[in-house]
Amino acid sequence: MTRHIHVNGKTEPLAAATLDALLRDKGVAATARGVAVALNGEVVPAAKWTDTILTAGDELEIVRPFSGG
Template structure:
């Protein structure tokens, strides 16, 4: 299915937020990771049950090291 991930169109086989994180190589257990689907924050505890649909806009924010 086609979604928009962090502003870019992406083809994905992921059916849920959790499977999308896995597909993108993002550690869902890492501190600081946050996800919004269609501008609504998806609670961490619901990622495995938050179903994605064609055309959804998903934003994934994760911490990065800087200085």
């Protein structure tokens, strides 16, 4: 049975053990400015990304800045 998480409203397989690993897989560096992450409704400071373990069923919201208007 595949374990899943929800990222920005989309279901995907749980393929990373930590929040930092998931963000790196998505091209978000730990040093990226302006990125905000909420895990199960709670904001996770960037300093805690490497220590935050992901589990099946987690709900993540990743907000990144973008240019344009």
